[in-house]
Amino acid sequence: xxxxxxxxxxxxxxxxxxxxxxxxxxxxxxxxxxxxxxxxxxxxxxxxxxxxxxxxxxxxxxxxxxxxxxxxxxxxxxxxxxxxxxxxxxxxxxxxxxxxxxxxxxxxxxxxxxxxxxxxxxxxxxxxxxxxxxxxxxxxxxxxxxxxxxxxxxxxxxxxxxxxxxxxxxxxxxxxxxxxxxxxxxxxxxxxxxxxxxxxxxxxxxxxxxxxxxxxxxxxxxxxxxxxxxxxxxxxxxxxxxxxxxxxxxxxxxxxxxxxxxxxxxxxxxxxxxxxxxxxxxxxxxxxxxxxxxxxxxxxxxxxxxxxxxxxxxxxxxxxxxxxxxxxxxxxxxxxxxxxxxxxxxxxxxxx
Amino acid sequence: xxxxxxxxxxxxxxxxxxxxxxxxxxxxxxxxxxxxxxxxxxxxxxxxxxxxxxxxxxxxxxxxxxxxxxxxxxxxxxxxxxxxxxxxxxxxxxxxxxxxxxxxxxxxxxxxxxxxxxxxxxxxxxxxxxxxxxxxxxxxxxxxxxxxxxxxxxxxxxxxxxxxxxxxxxxxxxxxxxxxxxxxxxxxxxxxxxxxxxxxxxxxxxxxxxxxxxxxxxxxxxxxxxxxxxxxxxxxxxxxxxxxxxxxxxxxxxxxxxxxxxxxxxxxxxxxxxxxxxxxxxxxxxxxxxxxxxxxxxxxxxxxxxxxxxxxxxxxxxxxxxxxxxxxxxxxxxxxxxxxxxxxxxxxxxxxxxxxxxxxxxxxxxxxxxxxxxxxxxxxxxxxxxxxxxxxxxxxxxxxxxxxxxxxxxxxxxxxxxxxxxxxxxxxxxxxxxxxxxxxxxxxxxxxxxxxxxxxxxxxxxxxxxxxxxxxxxxxxxxxxxxxxxxxxxxxxxxxxxxxxxxxxxxxxxxxxxxxxxxxxxxxxxxxxxxxxxxxxxxxxxxxxxxxxxxxxxxxxxxxxxxxxxxxxxxxxxxxxxxxxxx
Numbered sequence: 001x002x003x004x005x006x007x008x009x010x011x012x013x014x015x016x017x018x019x020x021x022x023x024x025x026x027x028x029x030x031x032x033x034x035x036x037x038x039x040x041x042x043x044x045x046x047x048x049x050x051x052x053x054x055x056x057x058x059x060x061x062x063x064x065x066x067x068x069x070x071x072x073x074x075x076x077x078x079x080x081x082x083x084x085x086x087x088x089x090x091x092x093x094x095x096x097x098x099x100x101x102x103x104x105x106x107x108x109x110x111x112x113x114x115x116x117x118x119x120x121x122x123x124x125x126x127x128x129x130x131x132x133x134x135x136x137x138x139x140x141x142x143x144x145x146x147x148x149x150x151x152x153x154x155x156x157x158x159x160x161x162x163x164x165x166x167x168x169x170x171x172x173x174x175x176x177x178x179x180x181x182x183x184x185x186x187x188x189x190x191x192x193x194x195x196x197x198x199x200x201x202x203x204x205x206x207x208x209x210x211x212x213x214x215x216x217x218x219x220x221x222x223x224x225x226x227x228x229x230x231x232x233x234x235x236x237x238x239x240x241x242x243x244x245x246x247x248x249x250x251x252x253x254x255x256x257x258x259x260x261x262x263x264x265x266x267x268x269x270x271x272x273x274x275x276x277x278x279x280x281x282x283x284x285x286x287x288x289x290x291x292x293x294x295x296x297x298x299x300x301x302x303x304x305x306x307x308x309x310x311x312x313x314x315x316x317x318x319x320x321x322x323x324x325x326x327x328x329x330x331x332x333x334x335x336x337x338x339x340x341x342x343x344x345x346x347x348x349x350x351x352x
Numbered sequence: 353x354x355x356x357x358x359x360x361x362x363x364x365x366x367x368x369x370x371x372x373x374x375x376x377x378x379x380x381x382x383x384x385x386x387x388x389x390x391x392x393x394x395x396x397x398x399x400x401x402x403x404x405x406x407x408x409x410x411x412x413x414x415x416x417x418x419x420x421x422x423x424x425x426x427x428x429x430x431x432x433x434x435x436x437x438x439x440x441x442x443x444x445x446x447x448x449x450x451x452x453x454x455x456x457x458x459x460x461x462x463x464x465x466x467x468x469x470x471x472x473x474x475x476x477x478x479x480x481x482x483x484x485x486x487x488x489x490x491x492x493x494x495x496x497x498x499x500x501x502x503x504x505x506x507x508x509x510x511x512x513x514x515x516x517x518x519x520x521x522x523x524x525x526x527x528x529x530x531x532x533x534x535x536x537x538x539x540x541x542x543x544x545x546x547x548x549x550x551x552x553x554x555x556x557x558x559x560x561x562x563x564x565x566x567x568x569x570x571x572x573x574x575x576x577x578x579x580x581x582x583x584x585x586x587x588x589x590x591x592x593x594x595x596x597x598x599x600x601x602x603x604x605x606x607x608x609x610x611x612x613x614x615x616x617x618x619x620x621x622x623x624x625x626x627x628x629x630x631x632x633x634x635x636x637x638x639x640x641x642x643x644x645x646x647x648x649x650x651x652x653x654x655x656x657x658x659x660x661x662x663x664x665x666x667x668x669x670x671x672x673x674x675x676x677x678x679x680x681x682x683x684x685x686x687x688x689x690x691x692x693x694x695x696x697x698x699x700x701x702x703x704x705x706x707x708x709x710x711x712x713x714x715x716x717x718x719x720x721x722x723x724x725x726x727x728x729x730x731x732x733x734x735x736x737x738x739x740x741x742x743x744x745x746x747x748x749x750x751x752x753x754x755x756x757x758x759x760x761x762x763x764x765x766x767x768x769x770x771x772x773x774x775x776x777x778x779x780x781x782x783x784x785x786x787x788x789x790x791x792x793x794x795x796x797x798x799x800x801x802x803x804x805x806x807x808x809x810x811x812x813x814x815x816x817x818x819x820x821x822x823x824x825x826x827x828x829x830x831x832x833x834x835x836x837x838x839x840x841x842x843x844x845x846x847x848x849x850x851x852x853x854x855x856x857x858x859x860x861x862x863x864x865x866x867x868x869x870x871x872x873x874x875x876x877x878x879x880x881x882x883x884x885x886x887x888x889x890x891x892x893x894x895x896x897x898x899x900x901x902x903x904x905x906x907x908x909x910x911x912x913x914x915x916x917x918x919x920x921x922x923x924x925x926x927x928x929x930x931x932x933x934x935x
Contacts, residue, residue: 085787085790085791086791087718087787087788087791088718089715089717089718089721089722089755089788092721093671093725094671094721094725094726094727095667095670095671095674095721095724095725095727096667096721096722096723096724096725097668097671123668124667124721124722124784125722125784125787125788126718126721127787194806197806198806207804209802293778293779293780297778297783297802297804298783298784298786298787298802299786299787299790299802308780309780309784312643312666312667312668313668314668315668315669315672316668316669316671316672317668
């Protein structure tokens with residue numbers, strides 16, 4: 001049992017390519033055929049579609065920009081010439097509100113810190129908001145990339161194993177996937193992160209900043225793999241019936257070889273899509289942790305915490321919330337749009 | 353005693369962004385909060401009953417009737433009098449429970465008067481302050497009309513020796529039973545601690561091993577509220593009790609959301625020199641957080657016109673309140689006894705030069721700005737709060753303005769670059785303050801490593817004698833207006849125990865211990881007060897065991913129809929017994 005019946009149950013479309021090419025495929029394929037009979041690999045076709053998609057191109061460059069900012073943060077600091085950790089109460093009035101316009105935006109050095117503040121300063125502390133965002137972006141992206149990579153690996157392995165072996169292995173792993181999906185993620189974070197932090201605390205109850213980041217990555221990895229696993233399992237269920245898999249088996253290949261040498265290369269497309277959609281989800285999730293005070297702690301800069309801190313200043317200093325808010329919005333939007341475009345390019349049958 | 357501070361939780365905000373952020377902030381806003389409190393608190397102790405005359409004189413313009421509201425973020429943890437040690441509970445109890453002695457607070461900031469409350473005076477001592485005798489007033493009754501006898505008071509105090517007093521102040525327990533020999537039996541009228549005798553229903557006598565000249569203060573703690581033995585339900589007494597004050601429960605209380613009070617018909621104003629019974633009802637709403645309280649009281653709509661807040665005005669709204677003439681009228685601002693320190697663990701930071709350098713490098717100005725400015729806190733350079741008797745203003749380690757003197761700190765360190773671990777409770781605001789400390793110390797090449805501790809474990813962590821925290825945030829409010837309840841508690845090395853320390857500087861110097869012991873037994877508290885003031889300076893100059901940081905100011909709004917509002921100098925909340933509703 002299992003194999004063929006659950007194939008439909010997983011919401012996979014039946015393999016229609018042999019019977020009915022479908023309108024989209026015809027539309028896509030015809031011009032290429034008309035010009036010249038050039039052989040193109042599926043990868044090249046996807047790349048071509050991606051390049052034609054203006055949203056994809058724009059979001060791609062926006063992503064490159066933000067990743068570059070994060071990676072080059074120390075260089076930017078060197079050029080800008082201001083320490084991200086430096087506080088200055090001289091930039092604030094008595095109650096902690098930044099002096100000047102729009103949350104202390106100043107392009108001259110005619111102020112207490114004798115330096116310009118491109119995006120203003122943080123209320124209460126008087127740190128430079130631009131530097132906080134640059135370094136905060138770095139923290140957020142590191143957490144998002146590392147935990148999404150780990151969760152994608154976990155999800156892929158579990159999905160392939162479940163789909164390939166079928167039978168009781170599949171039943172057990174599918175049940176486990178459903179079990180993990182049943183956890184309300186944020187509530188679980190609220191319960192688990194403090195407990196984990198207590199576990200890894202030294203004998204005096206103190207947890208270093210690095211350890212806290214590792215905890216966050218661990219939690220996101222452990223709870224982010226299920227969708228990938230489900231998707232991969234569904235794909236494997238259909239792929240394992242293909243002739244090349246039979247051929248490999250007939251040639252005496254071991255399951256490990258079939259799974260990771262034969263099947264995996266055919267799964268890159270869906271994995272890439274879940275990966276690119278997983279990153280923005282993790283960025284927003286990580287930012288939400290700051291609101292529960294279980295995220296990254298001071299003095300390590302963090303985008304989510306910058307937003308959380310500024311939210312209580314909404315009336316007195318709205319610029320301080322709007323600026324980092326726009327940054328995180330653009331980053332997440334760009335990742336999402338690019339992920340969508342990637343899916344369209346890799347899987348032209350799916351409709352928008 | 354600890355001040356009730358909740359982490360600021362941000363709720364959905366009704367916004368009018370449009371103008372707020374686009375105008376230039378020149379920092380020239382109103383500064384009605386002013387600088388540090390300078391008034392030296394004096395105290396009158398009513399030894400002969402001539403000051404505490406009942407009934408209490410009327411508040412000018414006060415009206416009877418109506419309902420008043422109290423807004424607080426979260427319910428008080430305890431309402432059994434013997435368990436009350438946090439200021440919010442003590443404020444609520446001022447309406448429902450009476451004690452042997454108590455304070456008359458002056459709306460105009462005049463001296464506190466310690467008078468007899470259930471007793472006729474503040475206490476008569478004999479035998480070198482080892483025996484204290486109290487006579488009860490006439491007409492004192494529980495809410496059901498049963499007269500209050502000295503036995504009910506003796507039982508109430510004895511109950512503080514059991515489980516029902518674990519979280520309350522421990523002064524009376526330590527004085528009457530220093531060896532912890534007495535075992536309390538719940539509900540047993542004969543379970544009275546050996547130091548108390550009740551020759552008749554109107555007299556109660558306390559006998560202690562050591563002299564206790566501060567006894568009248570201890571009798572003002574809620575430990576001395578009477579509890580009828582037959583009706584003592586133990587833990588359930590937290591939510592259903594027998595009132596002795598002007599108000600009693602109106603319907604059941606779930607211990608969490610809302611407490612309603614109505615007039616107690618068996619409270620006789622002619623027996624009470626302190627309290628009034630102006631509003632018909634009181635509603636304690638334990639749901640609005642600091643932001644909500646600020647917004648509701650600024651909006652001043654409906655029932656909120658009759659409400660008093662408990663939290664300081666939210667930081668982001670301070671300048672709005674300062675700059676609005678109408679709001680400024682509705683905010684009560686007063687110094688409090690709550691002193692904040694950055695304590696130095698002297699058992700780890702043994703080098704006096706380093707401790708002095710820390711004091712020079714510290715930046716109070718930046719810390720207070722981060723906290724919300726001079727309306728909410730005043731810089732403090734002394735161990736005693738300005739409200740304490742004997743307070744002397746001095747600055748042992750002066751800096752430039754409030755921003756410290758990093759150059760002087762570097763000079764003292766002479767090339768040393770100490771690396772110190774700073775412990776604090778892990779809340780959003782404390783994290784930000786930690787950054788201020790880190791940056792201030794960095795100016796003098798002192799490296800501060802931030803070590804946030806889970807909020808619930810914070811006091812346990814730093815109170816452990818073997819803690820590895822080098823410096824840590826600590827706050828203290830005097831339990832009674834005598835310097836003993838600050839200096840002796842925080843800086844007497846003899847009080848250091850393995851766990852649960854309040855002397856978290858782990859400061860233990862024989863010469864200081866000796867002076868503190870001598871002052872504790874000084875019968876004339878006015879003389880003691882002056883000497884405590886001098887000792888304060890001596891400790892800081894000679895040993896620098898802590899960095900005094902700031903004194904909290906109460907800055908709390910009330911609704912437009914609330915009359916008689918002023919801040920209680922003891923509890924940093926509105927004084928509830930004088931409040932009335934305007935029609």
